[in-house]
Amino acid sequence: MDKRQVRAFEGFAAESGAELLRIATLLTPDPHTAEDVYQETLQRLAARWSRVENPKAFCRQVMLNIVRDQARAKARRPRELELFDGTEPGDPRSADPHTAVELRPSLRAALTSLGEQQRAVVVLRYFDDRSEDEVARLLGITTGTVKSTASRAIAHLRAHPGLAAIFAASDSRL
Amino acid sequence: MPLTDEDIVRDLLHRCTEDVHPDGSVAARVAQRQRRKEIRRRAGSAIAAGAALGVAAGVIIAVQPRGGDAPAVATGTPSTTPKAANGATPQATITLTAGQRVLYQLSAAAARQQATTGRYVTLYEKEDGNLDTNVIDTQTGTDYGYQQGYNGAPSGAGTPAKDFSPTAAEFADMPLDPAALRQSLIAYYDAQAAADAPKWPKGSPAARVTPRPTPVNDIVFSQAMSFLWNPSTPPQLRAALFKVLAGMPGVQVDASARDMLGRAAVRISWTASDTTVYTVYENPANGTVLEQTYKWPAAMDLAPGYDLMLRVTRTNTIPPDPYKS
Numbered sequence: 001m002d003k004r005q006v007r008a009f010e011g012f013a014a015e016s017g018a019e020l021l022r023i024a025t026l027l028t029p030d031p032h033t034a035e036d037v038y039q040e041t042l043q044r045l046a047a048r049w050s051r052v053e054n055p056k057a058f059c060r061q062v063m064l065n066i067v068r069d070q071a072r073a074k075a076r077r078p079r080e081l082e083l084f085d086g087t088e089p090g091d092p093r094s095a096d097p098h099t100a101v102e103l104r105p106s107l108r109a110a111l112t113s114l115g116e117q118q119r120a121v122v123v124l125r126y127f128d129d130r131s132e133d134e135v136a137r138l139l140g141i142t143t144g145t146v147k148s149t150a151s152r153a154i155a156h157l158r159a160h161p162g163l164a165a166i167f168a169a170s171d172s173r174l
Numbered sequence: 175m176p177l178t179d180e181d182i183v184r185d186l187l188h189r190c191t192e193d194v195h196p197d198g199s200v201a202a203r204v205a206q207r208q209r210r211k212e213i214r215r216r217a218g219s220a221i222a223a224g225a226a227l228g229v230a231a232g233v234i235i236a237v238q239p240r241g242g243d244a245p246a247v248a249t250g251t252p253s254t255t256p257k258a259a260n261g262a263t264p265q266a267t268i269t270l271t272a273g274q275r276v277l278y279q280l281s282a283a284a285a286r287q288q289a290t291t292g293r294y295v296t297l298y299e300k301e302d303g304n305l306d307t308n309v310i311d312t313q314t315g316t317d318y319g320y321q322q323g324y325n326g327a328p329s330g331a332g333t334p335a336k337d338f339s340p341t342a343a344e345f346a347d348m349p350l351d352p353a354a355l356r357q358s359l360i361a362y363y364d365a366q367a368a369a370d371a372p373k374w375p376k377g378s379p380a381a382r383v384t385p386r387p388t389p390v391n392d393i394v395f396s397q398a399m400s401f402l403w404n405p406s407t408p409p410q411l412r413a414a415l416f417k418v419l420a421g422m423p424g425v426q427v428d429a430s431a432r433d434m435l436g437r438a439a440v441r442i443s444w445t446a447s448d449t450t451v452y453t454v455y456e457n458p459a460n461g462t463v464l465e466q467t468y469k470w471p472a473a474m475d476l477a478p479g480y481d482l483m484l485r486v487t488r489t490n491t492i493p494p495d496p497y498k499s
Contacts, residue, residue, distance in 0.1 A: 001212065003471065006205045013201030022191035039200055046208035107190045126180060127187040154179045166186065170177050 005049055012055050013042060020059050026123045027067045029112055037066050060128070064120060064138060071116045106162030113160060117141070118153035125150055203302065206479050210468060214338070214400040273427035274420045276440055281416035284461025287409035292488030297405040298496070300482040307496050310406045312342040320495045345408050352417040359397040359418070360390060388447075391422055395444040399452050402463050405486045412461050431455060433465040434482055462486070 001009065020041065024034040041062045045055055052058045111119055120139055124130045125146070132150075136143045158167045177185075270278065297308045301321070309318040317338035340348070349355050367388075398415045401407045407415075419425050419442060431441035439455035446452065451469040456462065468479045487493075 001205060001209050006209070009205050010201045013196075013204075014198070017196040017198075017201065018194065021196045022194050025191055025194050026187060035196075038196060039204065042201060042204045043207065046204050047211070049208075103186060103190045107186055122183065123187070126184040127191075150180075154183060157183060158179055163186070167179065167182060170182055 001046065001049060009046055009049055012045075016056055016059070017042075020056075020063065023060070023123060023128060024063055024067075026111060026127055027063065027119065028070075029108070033070070037063055037070075040066055060124075061138060067120070068116065106160075109162050110157050110160040114153055114156060118149050118156070121146055121149045122153045122157070202477065206302065206468075206470075206477065209470070210479060210481075211335075213396050214403060270420075272429075273425065276427050276429040277416045277420035277425075277442070280440055280456055280458065280461045281413040281420070283459060284409050284416065285413035287412075287460050287462075289408050289410075290488045292490050294489050294492050295406040296487045296489065296493050297483065298485040298487075300480075300484060302477075302479050305497065306481075308405070309493055310339045310404070311492070312339075312406050315339045315341045315344070318492070320497055339404055339406055342406070342408075345406070345411060348411055350410055350414040352414055352421055355411075355414050356394055356418045356421070359394050363388075363393045363397055391424065392444075392446040392448075394418065394422060395425070395446070395452060399444075399454055399466065402454055402456070403466055403481065409461070416461065429458070434480065435464075437464050439464050 017038070021034060021038045024037040024041070025031065028034045028037055041059050044062050045052060045059055048058070049055075111122070114122065117139065121135055124135045124138060125132070130138065132143045132146045135146045139146070141149075157163055293312055295310045295312060297310075299306050299308070304321055307320040309320070310316070311318075315337050317335045319335065349358055398418055401415055402412065422444075424444065426441075426443045428441040431439045433439045433455040437455075438458060440458050441453060441455050443451060443453040449471045451467075453467045453469075454463060455465040455467075457464050462483075464483055466481045470478065
């Protein structure tokens with residue numbers, strides 16, 4: 001990387017870093033892993049900076065690959081006991097349910113209860129606003145599978161105890 | 175308009191992450207790490223690239239020195255003095271400068287070391303405050319880099335870098351004569367630079383720009399520094415590298431330096447034409463590296479970097495990620 005490339009790379013990270021870290025946060029089980037995935041993604045991008053045409057698309061794909069690899073590696077290891085279950089404080093039914101801090105534990109628990117592919121579909125489709133075709137390409141599945149996976153994932157999230165109240169509150173306003 | 179379940183999920187995902195922002199220094203650290211990796215890789219994988227381009231070690235010696243080449247002077251110029259005043263053929267004696275003497279002593283210390291065995295060489299180091307481990311497979315040249323994760327989190331699986339280092343066989347083929355080794359370093363660099371050059375589409379503005387050539391001595395020092403860093407570099411090659419550095423003008427040597435941990439060291443530094451200052455701290459007892467520092471040009475706006483060597487081991491099995499919790 002020469003100085004021009006370093007500047008361009010840092011400029012990209014400044015512009016897109018928050019979005020990438022947010023995707024990593026939603027794709028991974030805890031903030032440490034998310035930050036690790038984010039850093040690893042930037043490292044892989046830096047290694048190919050001069051050859052990458054669309055850095056954001058590259059990062060998205062790399063992030064998915066890293067998360068998938070980690071999930072598979074984890075599946076091969078003995079199950080680890082978590083220090084906390086991620087559902088402490090922040091009941092969305094109490095006080096203001098609209099703050100990130102309060103909602104995050106419940107949402108994380110709900111996302112963790114999804115399968116790896118369901119989670120990726122939800123994040124790409126509803127956070128990253130990718131089209132069904134794009135999600136299909138990114139995950140190497142058919143558009144039909146994206147639709148059915150998204151539908152099942154939404155139903156699962158709706159039924160999750162941590163989020164049920166939010167969906168119910170929305171229903172009652174109808 | 176009623177909210178659909180998808181709308182609710184979309185809203186939740188955004189609201190739950192709106193306060194998530196990356197540490198701004200991560201990108202700068204990644205860029206710095208990448209720059210260093212490129213310098214090292216250029217030295218390492220250049221061997222493979224050279225071989226692919228048909229640059230055999232024996233042929234490299236015949237490579238013509240490039241313009242601006244100034245090979246055989248050093249840290250002060252050694253003087254050649256005619257000794258015989260009696261009409262006999264004068265015997266030339268070479269007076270070494272203090273810096274050259276130190277480098278030759280380092281060379282001798284390195285040459286006395288026994289080569290260690292074991293397929294995997296593991297270097298534990300501290301890189302800009304982060305614990306970092308490189309496991310080099312001496313049979314394939316692949317480097318498995320593990321770094322303690324961001325904010326102390328586990329690093330996850332290391333990313334293997336293929337052709338990162340010369341293999342043991344490639345090291346064995348490298349010339350030990352300083353002049354030949356110097357030309358090899360240049361030829362390997364050129365071969366790797368050609369292989370790494372971006373392939374721009376014909377006619378694009380970028381394709382018309384000819385990059386400014388890197389001065390030869392900058393190449394030699396950065397290549398030598400990378401080989402000295404590499405824990406799988408054999409002692410005899412290490413010894414030859416010190417002799418190469420002894421033959422370069424502008425190399426600064428301080429025999430009474432100390433590294434960041436206070437270990438006695440020989441400091442060897444070089445200011446490149448782009449004002450990058452490369453510094454290597456060597457163990458005077460055995461010629462192994464203790465620390466390397468990089469001070470980048472001000473225009474790059476990168477903090478100075480350092481690699482502090484903590485320990486080197488050799489094993490026949492690949493060690494696990496040391497930072498995995």
